[in-house]
Amino acid sequence: MQPGMTPTEMVRSALDYEDPRRETVLAELKTRLGARPFALWFEDKVRLEIAGEQLLIAVGSPFLLNCINKQ
Incomplete structure (x- = not known):
C-alpha cells in the first residue's frame, strides 16, 4: 500500500442490497x-447507489479509486 492511502471499511446502505437494479448493474459491469x-x-469491493439516472460507485480506499479511474 502506498503512503497516505489508508483503506476504510465499506459501510453498506440498505439501498445497496434492496434495490432490484443493483444486480442488473453488476451483471452489466461484469x-x-x-x-x-x-x-x-x-x-465485494464497491458500494452502489442508484439515484435517479445516476449510478454512484463508492470504494473503500483511494488506491482502489485510482486504479478504477485508470481503467
Missing part, C-alpha cells in the same frame, strides 16, 4: 469488463 477484471476491481 459483461463489459470481463469476469477477472470485475472480480479484481468491483466484486
Whole structure:
C-alpha cells in the first residue's frame, strides 16, 4: 500500500442490497469488463447507489479509486 492511502471499511446502505437494479448493474459491469477484471476491481469491493439516472460507485480506499479511474 502506498503512503497516505489508508483503506476504510465499506459501510453498506440498505439501498445497496434492496434495490432490484443493483444486480442488473453488476451483471452489466461484469459483461463489459470481463469476469477477472470485475472480480479484481468491483466484486465485494464497491458500494452502489442508484439515484435517479445516476449510478454512484463508492470504494473503500483511494488506491482502489485510482486504479478504477485508470481503467
